[in-house]
Amino acid sequence: VVELGMPNRTVLTTCAYCGVGCSFKAEMRGDEVVRMVPYKDGGANEGHSCVKGRFAFGYASHPDRVMKPMIRERITDPWREVSWEEAISYTAQRMRDIQDRHGVGAVGGITSSRCTNEEVYVVQKMVRAAFGNNNVDTCARVCHSPTGYGLKQTYGTSAGTQDFKSVAKADVIVVIGANPTDGHPVFGSRMKRRLREGAKLIVVDPRRIDLVRSPHVEATHHLQLAPGTNVAVVNAMAHVVVTEGLVDRDFVAERCEGFAEWAAFIARPEHSPEAVEQITGVPAAELRAAARLYATAPNAAIYYGLGVTEHSQGSTMVMGMANLAMACGNIGRDGVGVNPLRGQNNVQGSCDMGSFPHELPGYRHVSDDAVRTVFETLWGRTLLAEPGLRIPNMFDAAIEGSFRALFVHGEDIAQSDPNTKHVTAALSAMELVVVQDLFLNETSKFAHVFLPGTSFLEKDGTFTNAERRINRVRPVMAPKTGKHEWQIVCEIAQAMGYPMHYDDSSQIMDEIAITTPTFAGVSFRKLDEVGSIQWPCNDAAPEGTPIMHVDGFVRGKGRFIETTYVPTEERSTRRFPLILTTGRILSQYNVGAQTRRTPNVAWHPEDLLELHPHDAEVRGISDGDLVTLASRVGETSLRARITDRMPVGVVYTTFHHPVTGANVVTTENSDWATNCPEYKVTAVQVGLKQVS
Ligand code: SF4
Secondary structure (H helix, E strand, O other): OOOOOOOOEEEEEEOOOEOOOOEEEEEEEOOEEEEEEEOOOOOOOOOOOOHHHHHOOHHHHOOOOOOOOEEOOOOOOOOEEOOHHHHHHHHHHHHHHHHHHHOHHHEEEEEOOOOOHHHHHHHHHHHHHHHOOOOEEEHHHHOOHHHHHHHHHHOOOOOOOOOHHHHHHOOEEEEEOOOHHHHOHHHHHHHHHHHHOOOEEEEEOOOOOHHHEEOOEEOOEEEOOOOOOHHHHHHHHHHHHHHOOOOOHHHHHHHEEOHHHHHHHHOOHHHOHHHHHHHHOOOHHHHHHHHHHHHHOOOEEEEEOHHHHOOOOHHHHHHHHHHHHHHOOOOOOOOOOEEEOOOEOOHHHHHHOOOOOOEEOOOEEOOOHHHHHHHHHHHOOOOOOOOOOOHHHHHHHHHHOOOOEEEEEOOOHHHHOOOHHHHHHHHHHOOEEEEEEOOOOOHHHHOOEEEEOOOOOOOOEEEEOOOOEEEEEOOOOOOOOOOOHHHHHHHHHHHOOOOOOOOOHHHHHHHHHHHOHHHOOOOHHHHHHHOEEEOOOEOOEOOOOOOOOOOOEOOEOEEOOOOOOOOOOOOOOOOOOEEEEEEOOOOOOOOOOOHHHOOOOOOOOOOEEEEOHHHHHOOOOOOOOEEEEEOOOOEEEEEEEEOOOOOOOEEEEEOOOOOOOHHHOOOOOEOOOOOOEOOOOEEEEEEEOOOO
């Protein structure tokens, strides 16, 4: 930490890394952060923090940061610094020109889960009201869109059921496709505390994550399944519950619908643990024992991550977990539930704020006349009743020629989205790419306009964490770029002829409260008074809602849905005999734009490829060797780490470094319901890299 002397003021704000949403006191001296002190009364963290929240804020003043807007006619031209007025009028005029020539639907925007609720809200409003279409999507498309779909279908709302605190009452904790100690460290610690007190742990993951075996914590069951077979595993657990008479009959009778049909489906022999063992590689006895442990515990809670959602059956798996929890009555009280661990700070919020092409804020479908009328009356524009394009559809339409311009808000899609070659072909095909971000990145290589963004230290607004907790993000300094991001968006909309103005970001939240019933009771004033609020917060729940579905599900009755296991099309072959799966590590963050630019901690300097000793030996690979990683769509190289964390036949890497560009090899396969990419299953080959 750079020594800057004693702080002379303190600002209470929220970490901008993961979906835990820890509160911090930023201790300031002038315009410099002296230190970030975890806030003891923070609703999500209660005084705890991890290395990123505590130390990784130096990127905000890194010399790489772009401070002036820039434009260029062609992507081969050098950037030219311009005034805000010129950048905004150039963007607006090019957007209008493209729409005149190619139609209203030829342009769109992507919102960011890194940004505040208020910033996201104005971006989707700009697309809907100023662009005049529903071509708005969010980077949550590539992470938790199946959560939104699956939990809405079964429970009626696109969000986790519990508050973090609830884990302290869990007797059994099931972690599926998540690595909380690396990805959500403060919640991971809370979970470990409960495990040390005696709660039992079931881990469902191809990789032996730290939780499986760490000091004072050992999983009772590690179901080390083959990548892509989650649905078969959850169906087998449900099969045991149904066929061994472990169903909570009172809960199901009072609270649910569709049980009889679902029970007949799940009792079929193909869902038995013995049959599923052939598919998943998980011993039938382990599956049976894990199911019994979950079903017979007084309280059992499921926590899951991208290892559930980023599959061709991501949405099916979310519904499968929801079925299992309902069958066992594990919903609606402390210590139970189905809980997504959101990766980025505001994944929940960016989805809540209407970033999907089919949903207005509050997860209401654009075809709902009554809902559209609310927005049309307030916004003074007629809105389209048909859904717009999802991100992958935008890419396909760009290559085909009908989608011509994209506004990318705070996301590096050229590094983070799958099948890099396809993404960059789409970006290259567009006439106009506008990037709003802190740093030039892989996406901005294809951009014509660069609008410098603000770090969390300059933002004024709110983030919503994985437990639906709305936290205030307070600025410790004015925007270094001269404008708030929401102001830039409003000014582009205005320059396109749509009047959009707010005096400050609290007015945006006031509008959200008017248009979005689950936020009806939220305001900056109330947040300042009470600290944080978990939505829904309205007349029915003025103090917010820590636990959902207590007396009834949001949709009325919880709905059992048949979840047929369908193998992914991605199979290992002779040419690509291994399966690659991906994840995060504690000391880096997503594409690394921030953590790679924070010099005060020994950040993990490169992505490594983990592989089993057997797979290494047959390829003549030693620990630390430079290896090639190739799939049917691309090839990259990185260093090998040999470890028995991985089973034979499965390799693993992270995606934090553009030099590696792990997504060069991931494919176009995606979730059937939401198009969330199947990052977690890619057939690959690994070999020693020949260095000439
Ligand atoms: Fe920030 Fe997440 Fe770490 Fe909390 S756990 S300090 S929110 S990165």
